[in-house]
Amino acid sequence: GQQLNQSPQSMFIQEGEDVSMNCTSSSIFNTWLWYKQDPGEGPVLLIALYKAGELTSNGRLTAQFGITRKDSFLNISASIPSDVGIYFCAGQTGNNNDMRFGAGTRLTVKP
Amino acid sequence: DAGVIQSPRHEVTEMGQEVTLRCKPISGHDYLFWYRQTMMRGLELLIYFNNNVPIDDSGMPEDRFSAKMPNASFSTLKIQPSEPRDSAVYFCASTPGAYGIYNEQFFGPGTRLTVL
Numbered sequence: 001g002q003q004l005n006q007s008p009q010s011m012f013i014q015e016g017e018d019v020s021m022n023c024t025s026s027s028i029f030n031t032w033l034w035y036k037q038d039p040g041e042g043p044v045l046l047i048a049l050y051k052a053g054e055l056t057s058n059g060r061l062t063a064q065f066g067i068t069r070k071d072s073f074l075n076i077s078a079s080i081p082s083d084v085g086i087y088f089c090a091g092q093t094g095n096n097n098d099m100r101f102g103a104g105t106r107l108t109v110k111p
Numbered sequence: 112d113a114g115v116i117q118s119p120r121h122e123v124t125e126m127g128q129e130v131t132l133r134c135k136p137i138s139g140h141d142y143l144f145w146y147r148q149t150m151m152r153g154l155e156l157l158i159y160f161n162n163n164v165p166i167d168d169s170g171m172p173e174d175r176f177s178a179k180m181p182n183a184s185f186s187t188l189k190i191q192p193s194e195p196r197d198s199a200v201y202f203c204a205s206t207p208g209a210y211g212i213y214n215e216q217f218f219g220p221g222t223r224l225t226v227l
Contacts, residue, residue, distance in 0.1 A: 042115075042202045042218025043154070088154065098167075101154035 006089050006102025013079055014110050021087060021105040022073040029091035032065050032072035037086045037104070046087075047074070079109050115219035117203050123225045129191040132222045135184055136205030144216070145178055145188050146202040154202075160186065161208070193226045200224070 006023045013019060023032070031050055035043035047058050049065035049072060056063055062075045072091075076083055089102040116135040124130055136143045144159040158168040163180045171178070175194070180186040190197055200223050206216040 040220070042204070042221050044218065045216055090154075098169075099156050103153045 004089060004091055004100050004102040006105060008105055009103065010106040010108070012108045012110065015079060015081060017079055019076040019079055019083070019107060020073060021089075022071060023089035023091070023102045024071040025091055025100075026070065027093075028069040029093060030069070031092040032063070033090040033092070034061075034063050034072070034074045035088045035090065037088065039085075043088055076107075079107075081109050081111050083107060084109050115203055115205055115217050117201075117219035117222050119222060120220065121223045121225075123227065124193055125227050126194055127192045128226075129189065130193045130197075130224060130226075132188040132201050132203075132224070134186045134188070134203030134219060136186070136203070137217055138184065140205035140207050140217075142206045142208045143180060143186050144202075144204040144206075145186070146204065146218075147199045148202060148221070149199045157188070190224075193224075195226045198224055198226050 004023050004025050011019060033048050034046045036046055037043040046061055047056050047063040049056055049063055052065055052069050053067050054065040060077045065072055072089055084107055086104040086106050088104045090099055092099045115137055118133045122130060142159060142161050145157040146154055147157055148154045155170055157170045158178045159166055160180045163183060176190055178188045188201060200221045202218050202221045204216050204218040
């Protein structure tokens with residue numbers, strides 16, 4: 001089945017720095033989603049992307065749906081301590097609503 | 112709204128026992144999903160329902176797993192008999208489905224299952 005490769009696995013950054021993470025796949029997806037998960041909680045949807053080339057922002061977060069439909073990135077600008085958590089990408093095919101998650105990027109922000 | 116409610120939050124059981132996880136979706140949401148999260152395999156979609164009807168159960172690992180949604184406000188995921196490899200965090204999620212079934216998807220807090 002389709003596999004999503006998410007990188008990096010973890011990041012340690014200083015407060016105020018920008019962050020970038022991405023997901024790639026060997027298969028085409030119709031939808032890309034980015035989630036954040038805090039410890040002991042379920043994932044929370046941050047951004048949903050539905051069209052190739054689409055660039056969407058949500059506050060300090062920006063995500064893009066790659067033109068090839070096989071990749072997506074998430075940027076966080078001016079990181080703050082509450083950005084700490086695990087960020088997941090997810091890709092969905094259209095035909096059968098199959099959805100796959102990346103392994104996650106664990107973000108640590110040092111004050 | 113209280114959000115998606117799951118119970119119990121933690122479950123510890125012995126191998127061979129039956130386990131039942133419960134979920135109450137957000138009122139008015141037509142889609143309900145069950146996920147499993149482990150360190151090894153990450154987040155996996157097990158099954159989802161639309162208007163109480165199971166649509167895709169291809170992610171259910173084996174016959175020991177079963178899920179039901181008897182009404183719009185309640186779903187169960189049952190494992191019988193349970194095995195240590197079933198230890199994971201199980202999430203329930205729901206969405207209204209108006210803008211694509213995964214948009215506006217809300218996850219519950221999860222049930223951490225440990226099978227000894």
